[in-house]
Amino acid sequence: MAQQLEEVDQPVLRIEKLEKSLGDRKVLHGVDLQVREGETLIVLGGSGAGKSTLLRCILGLEQPDAGRVLMRGVDVHRARGDELRQVRERIGVAFQGGALFGSRTVAANLDLVLREFTSLPPSTRSIVIRIKLSLVGLGGAESRYPSQLSGGMRKRAALARALALDPELLFCDEPSAGLDPVTAAGIDRLLIRLKEVFGVTMVVVTHDLHSAFALGDRLALLHEGRVHAVGPVEELRGSLDPVVRRFLDREADDNEESLSQFAELSGDTEAALTAKVARDDA
Amino acid sequence: MNGAIPGALARGGGWALDALDLVGSLARLGWSALQSLGRSLARLQPLRWREIVRQMLEAGNRSLPLVGLISALIGMILALQSAYQLRQFGATDLVANLVAISVTRELAPLLAAIVVAGRVGSAIAAELGTMRVNEEIDALTVIGIDPVSFLVVPRILGLLVTLPCLTAFADALGILGGFLVATFGLGMAPLPYLRASLDALVLEDIFGGLLKAACFALVLGLVGCQRGLSVRGGPEQVGRATTSAVVTSILLVILVDLGVTAILYVR
Numbered sequence: 266m267a268q269q270l271e272e273v274d275q276p277v278l279r280i281e282k283l284e285k286s287l288g289d290r291k292v293l294h295g296v297d298l299q300v301r302e303g304e305t306l307i308v309l310g311g312s313g314a315g316k317s318t319l320l321r322c323i324l325g326l327e328q329p330d331a332g333r334v335l336m337r338g339v340d341v342h343r344a345r346g347d348e349l350r351q352v353r354e355r356i357g358v359a360f361q362g363g364a365l366f367g368s369r370t371v372a373a374n375l376d377l378v379l380r381e382f383t384s385l386p387p388s389t390r391s392i393v394i395r396i397k398l399s400l401v402g403l404g405g406a407e408s409r410y411p412s413q414l415s416g417g418m419r420k421r422a423a424l425a426r427a428l429a430l431d432p433e434l435l436f437c438d439e440p441s442a443g444l445d446p447v448t449a450a451g452i453d454r455l456l457i458r459l460k461e462v463f464g465v466t467m468v469v470v471t472h473d474l475h476s477a478f479a480l481g482d483r484l485a486l487l488h489e490g491r492v493h494a495v496g497p498v499e500e501l502r503g504s505l506d507p508v509v510r511r512f513l514d515r516e517a518d519d520n521e522e523s524l525s526q527f528a529e530l531s532g533d534t535e536a537a538l539t540a541k542v543a544r545d546d547a
Numbered sequence: 548m549n550g551a552i553p554g555a556l557a558r559g560g561g562w563a564l565d566a567l568d569l570v571g572s573l574a575r576l577g578w579s580a581l582q583s584l585g586r587s588l589a590r591l592q593p594l595r596w597r598e599i600v601r602q603m604l605e606a607g608n609r610s611l612p613l614v615g616l617i618s619a620l621i622g623m624i625l626a627l628q629s630a631y632q633l634r635q636f637g638a639t640d641l642v643a644n645l646v647a648i649s650v651t652r653e654l655a656p657l658l659a660a661i662v663v664a665g666r667v668g669s670a671i672a673a674e675l676g677t678m679r680v681n682e683e684i685d686a687l688t689v690i691g692i693d694p695v696s697f698l699v700v701p702r703i704l705g706l707l708v709t710l711p712c713l714t715a716f717a718d719a720l721g722i723l724g725g726f727l728v729a730t731f732g733l734g735m736a737p738l739p740y741l742r743a744s745l746d747a748l749v750l751e752d753i754f755g756g757l758l759k760a761a762c763f764a765l766v767l768g769l770v771g772c773q774r775g776l777s778v779r780g781g782p783e784q785v786g787r788a789t790t791s792a793v794v795t796s797i798l799l800v801i802l803v804d805l806g807v808t809a810i811l812y813v814r
Binding site: 321324325326349350353354356358360361362363364365366367377378381382 | 678690
């Protein structure tokens with residue numbers, strides 16, 4: 266029993282003291298985070314909190330200045346050759362805008378991944394493609410080009426591509442961004458179903474509280490390049506920490522200051538206008 | 548007045564640094580393309596034949612009519628201009644030689660390269676830039692497909708085949724243009740003109756031109772890909788990358804032309 270527990274607790278993904286600067290600006294100030302088997306971790310944070318940089322570092326698209334990213338114990342940034350290939354095979358990524366290859370049909374987008382990693386014959390591949398597409402509710406869209414799809418369909422197609430190799434870990438970058446509330450809710454429902462039916466471990470980066478609460482098992486709030494708070498959804502919702510509260514209650518940062526600045530600015534304009542009118546009159 | 552000198556110096560220095568930076572990134576991209584090609588030839592990764600053929604056809608289709616038209620016209624102009632000059636020495640027979648040699652050695656490869664820079668180099672920069680903006684390049688990396696082997700190598704190889712072909716086509720049409728003007732406009736005898744054209748040419752002229760074309764193809768492919776891949780930020784940067792790809796590659800093509808000409812023909 267104890268061993269079983271330990272196995273359950275063994276994180277799929279472990280991020281240790283990740284630091285990254287972009288130009289002169291330090292974006293990540295030592296991020297520590299773990300993703301456990303089967304859970305959905307939501308990475309929340311305002312614009313500029315470092316969400317996308319964190320995701321890019323995890324995926325190996327950016328080299329961190331310090332710290333490690335371990336996928337099942339393999340350091341993502343040190344892995345080479347077969348080891349790196351295994352890491353790539355185990356993760357699926359649904360990019361924010363879909364990132365579908367525009368010169369290929371939806372089916373060819375999935376086929377590219379399958380051809381790269383499997384030796385399945387074409388007929389089997391096309392069956393897999395059909396299954397994956399109907400899984401995300403895009404059955405029949407095989408021969409369409411990404412430009413012929415709506416925003417929501419593009420995200421679904423991107424999900425299908427991310428799921429093509431049955432990844433152990435699925436990353437979703439802003440799955441509901443840029444969608445109307447109804448379509449966004451549809452995507453959330455789809456992700457919930459993936460989680461419930463297939464037990465996919467997910468990391469969802471978002472600033473949408475609605476989908477965060479709907480999807481998440483745990484929330485991690487990124488604030489100024491650090492994980493400010495992390496815990497089960499209910500725990501965070503009940504938190505009294507001012508930063509967490511401000512984010513969850515959707516309060517604007519330094520609200521009053523910016524308002525007074527605005528007042529000053531418009532006052533200036535008014536004064537300038539009055540002066541101009543006076544000059545014109547004279 | 549004195550203040551202007553440091554300003555100009557600073558600008559010049561900035562230019563020099565930009566140029567060095569460009570050469571550096573082109574060299575880096577060229578090196579990784581070469582490594583990738585090596586891995587493909589060693590069968591460690593697939594060489595993407597279908598993509599290469601697609602790029603060849605696309606580059607050819609985009610440029611063939613324009614290259615043909617421009618070289619024919621330039622051949623005509625060359626015949627007219629040289630006839631005007633050579634008449635002063637009573638040496639109009641030499642028009643054929645002059646047209647044939649200038650076209651094959653210099654004008655055909657250069658014109659083809661400039662047309663291809665405008666039609667294909669810009670398209671490559673725009674395509675890769677858009678892919679960068681849409682995170683498609685990131686997606687490739689995450690999937691585990693090397694963008695250099697998938698995107699850069701096929702485009703450079705495609706151009707390496709297409710541009711010499713286009714140059715050969717331009718050779719033929721340039722000489723034909725000169726021939727038309729000489730026979731119908733200047734009243735020269737057609738058969739002797741043709742014979743003079745062929746006699747004037749040695750294989751070295753033609754192959755020298757084709758070799759130039761191959762060098763230009765390398766420049767065009769590398770610059771187009773580098774400009775496209777280095778797009779950061781939004782779609783407005785794609786337009787900038789496209790323009791810059793054309794300007795940069797035309798400039799570099801002419802510089803390379805000077806270098807290759809010096810090596811090939813100056814003894």
